[in-house]
Amino acid sequence: MTNALTAAAAGFGTGLSLIVAIGAQNAFVLRQGIRREALFAVVAICALSDATLIALGVAGVGAVVVAWPSALTVIALIGGVFLLGYGCLAARRVFRPSASALRVEAGSAGSRRRAVLTCLAMTWLNPHVYLDTVFLLGSVAADRGPLRWTFGLGAVLASLCWFVALGFGARLLSGFLARPSAWRVLDGLIAATMIALGAMLLAGA
Numbered sequence: 001m002t003n004a005l006t007a008a009a010a011g012f013g014t015g016l017s018l019i020v021a022i023g024a025q026n027a028f029v030l031r032q033g034i035r036r037e038a039l040f041a042v043v044a045i046c047a048l049s050d051a052t053l054i055a056l057g058v059a060g061v062g063a064v065v066v067a068w069p070s071a072l073t074v075i076a077l078i079g080g081v082f083l084l085g086y087g088c089l090a091a092r093r094v095f096r097p098s099a100s101a102l103r104v105e106a107g108s109a110g111s112r113r114r115a116v117l118t119c120l121a122m123t124w125l126n127p128h129v130y131l132d133t134v135f136l137l138g139s140v141a142a143d144r145g146p147l148r149w150t151f152g153l154g155a156v157l158a159s160l161c162w163f164v165a166l167g168f169g170a171r172l173l174s175g176f177l178a179r180p181s182a183w184r185v186l187d188g189l190i191a192a193t194m195i196a197l198g199a200m201l202l203a204g205a
Helices: 002-019 024-035 039-059 061-066 070-095 109-124 127-142 145-173 180-204
Strands: none
Touching: 002 127, 002 145, 024 039, 024 109, 024 145, 024 180, 039 109, 039 127, 039 145, 070 109, 070 180, 127 145
16 A cells, blocks of 8 residues: 555656646646636646546557657647747737737637637647656656556646646636736747747757
């Protein structure tokens, strides 16, 4: 029992250390949390996607993907272009803010669809997600032997806790971010993060 708890705690700590970082996905979840727009769907997509990828890594799929290195290059190219495009849109909002971009109440059905599709793209077109979950967590879990699934469960729990805290905790900032200037700062940070990540992905492809 003690060994199982230790493995789960190690998985939780390892998973949290990889997830809690400035990135496109976290920036997007933060923005959706502040806007209160499609938040349940976005948090669920992020948590379930991480759980799926972590399970694949623990199961050893990482070794299969390593046998085809060009797959990661293709994903890097597609994901880099997507992040650059989204970053440019965020930068455009900094210089040309619109009234709809400053509202924090729930959005329309169309905006929910866009949020879901954007979240899916940011999750599954980001090579770093595969590196962190499938490869890194998968390889560390393999060292746990028969407790590798317990380790993976801890990592999945870390992902769930993080995205719930990030998405729903962002509402505490809604009063401050009701001001247009605050939104412009947030969009500026999001633009800088996504453009930098996109450029790095394309450069390394």
